[in-house]
Amino acid sequence: MAYILLIDDDPALIPKQVRQAFPAPAYRVEVAGTGSEGLRLVRVAPPDAILLDIRLPDQSGLDLYQAIRGIDGRIPVIFVTLARAADVAIEAMRQGAYDYLFKPLDLQELRRVVDESMEEGRRMRGPASVAETLPDPDFAGAIVGSCPSMREVYKAIGRVSDKKVPVLITGESGTGKELVARAIYQHGRRARAPYRALNCAAIPESLLESELFGHERGAFTGADRKRIGKFEQCNGGTLFLDEIGDMMPALQAKMLRLLQEQEFERVGGNEVVRTDVRLIAATHRDLRTWAAEGKFRPDLYYRLSVVTIHLPPLRERGDDLSLLVQLFLRRYNLELGRDVREVAPEAMDRLRDYPWPGNVRELQSVLQRALLKATGTVLVPDYLPDELFAEARPSVAGDSAIGYRPGSTLADLERAAIQQCLIQSGGSRQRTAELLGISTRTLLRKIREYKLDDPLRPDPRTTE
Incomplete structure (x- = not known):
């Protein structure tokens, strides 16, 4: 159950809208009418996200935000404001708040922003560590494995966590690059400062620059308000850029300047903004080869790869597969209400023989689907998806969560x-x-x- 705290002195409309957008039992919504009451609730139990009004009867929302950040800077705070108070909300974002929304609330936008903020919050607060043996099944942030290549990964995390240098994490899709990024963040000196993650491949090229660096009002069509980008929002913290190899060349030049000077301009602006961000990047591409072929800036590659951590594909991790299968069975038994205690030898052989183009992420999906079919305490081959028995299978990134059925696209x-x-x-x-x-x-x-x-x-x- 996700816990959302609304701090707003409107006794009727806003709480009603928030509860409508986030109904029980999936969500728990608490309402505080004053800043002091909201602060008390934060101290009692940190929420997954906070919706904070700019104007409160006993103090300003900005002052309250600073007090909340003093308790735990990892809680995502979204300001709710009238248009005339937007300057205060923008200032709050410069200090690390997640976003701001205008009254009256658009419920669809509210759901989108709050869900995204809670995902960021989980990345910051969710534990990420290494485990060479089985952790508790509900410990979702463990990087599990004991093969020699994974032990080298653990050593690299320990060596680099406290350093400010950029880190480049390489490896195929689904190998757990974001878990490594979170482990570096949580074991470093900025563990209680903001952590933001952005997938460069998931955002249209025309919007990525604004997401990273922000924009001024009127900078382009649709820019109806000033936006604070991730580099400014994450000042003092850590920014994880996934799939940085997909970044367009023009934006790579701006990234290079930021890494060299720790400064940039927003899109459509002339003001130089200084920031102090620890950058962790990841890619499934061979950036060294791409740089040699002119597909990626060599100077940016050298800046990013001061420290490089490579994650091996699952098919090269030997007995780690058995360890991961045990972990995910324990976890998904709890989630799906199953009681599968062991894997039949024939099923385990099939899992070992499969090349796992989607790596650990695909293994998770396969085991979830198998448990949904399971009726007993043993996982037999009949429960495994059809693609594990096919002679050939297209290895398209991201298709592993979808089972093939004749006649369906x-x-x-x-x-x-x-x-x-x-x-x-x-x-x-x-x-x-x-x-x-x-x-x-x-x-x-x-x-x-x-x-x-x-x-x-x-x-x-x-x-x-």
Whole structure:
């Protein structure tokens, strides 16, 4: 259950809208009418996200935000403001707040922003550590493995955590690069400062520059307000840029200047903004080769790769596969209400023989689907997805969460899977993303793409 705290002195409208957007039991919404009451609730139990009014009867929202940040700077705070108070909200974002929304609230935008902020919050607060043996099944942030290559990864995390130098994490999709980034962050000196993550491949090129560096009002069509980008918002903290190899060349030049000078300009602005951000980047591409071929700036590559940590693919990790299977079975037994205690030798042989193009992320998906079919205490080959038995399988990144069925397109299957998980989670975007093994940002994009505006209404195409 996600816990959202609303601090607002409006006794009726705003609390009603927030509870409508985040219904029980998937969400718990608490309301505080004053800043002092809100601060008391934060001290009692840190929320997953805070919605904070700019104007409160006993103090300003900005002062209260500073007090909240003093308790725990990792709690995402979203300001709720009238248009005339936007300058204060922008200033709060410069100091690390997540975003700001205008009254009257747009419920669809509210859900999107809050769900995204809670995903960021989980990255900051969720523990990320290394484990050469099985951790507790509900410990979702452990990097598990004991093979020689993974032990080298653990050593590298320990060597670099306290350093400010950039880190480049390489490896195939699904190997756990973001877990490594979080472990570096949480074991370093900035562990209680903001942590932000951004997938460069998931954002249109025309918007990525604004996401990173912000923009001034009127900078381009649709820029109806000033925006604070991730580098400014994350000042004093850590920024993780996934799939940085997909960044367009023009933006690479701006990134290089930021790494060299720790300064930049917002899109459409002339003001030089200084920032102090620890950068961790990741890519599944061979950036050294790309740089040699002119597809990536060599000077940026050298700046990023001061320290490089390479994650091995699952097929090269030997007995780690058995360890990971045990971990995920224990975890998904709890989540899915199953009691699978062991894997039949024939099923384990099939898992070992499969090349795992989607790596650990694909293994998670396969085991979730197998447990949904399981009826006893032993995982037998019949429960495994068909693609593990196929002689050839297209290794398309991201297709591992979707099982093939004759007569269905990939889009049909993906839409049906999202709809099913939305219903199973009671409409919770956060829980649905966890079930599907994708980020909340990716899920929200898919919901818009497939027009799943009402998550609890079954898709007629799946019930015909």
